[in-house]
Amino acid sequence: QVQLVESGGGLVQAGDSLRLSCVASGRTVSSYAMGWFRQAPGKEREFVAVISWFSYYADSMKGRFTISRDNAKNTVYLQMNNLKPEDTAVYYCAAAQGLTIAQAMRPTKYNYWGQGTLVTVSS
Secondary structure (H helix, E strand, C coil): CCEEEEECCEEEECCCCEEEEEEEECCCCCCCEEEEEEECCCCCCEEEEEECCCEEECHHHCCCEEEEEEHHHCEEEEEECCCCHHHCEEEEEEEECCCCHHHHCCHHHCCEECCCEEEEEEC
């Protein structure tokens, strides 16, 4: 079993930056695909970014968000710059093994999820 705990969310203004962290425990996740998803009120869970042997981003996040990992700390990060009000959502970290890029964009392909951290961007 893998347990995931996100942190780093908060209330910021448009144009600000935040760095989200996702700490894994229970297993070493260095070989796992680690994804970030988000869910805004009344909307479906949306793919944000994934890091595995590749890194891949949703189009609307390219150039603003950066995903990275520190295997020594069993931690994945999401650096979010130039935040916009439409980025307001609960952000979730997820883990799975053996995903292709196409699979990594689908939340149903992930086995493990964190509880989420709320990001609110005011205009």
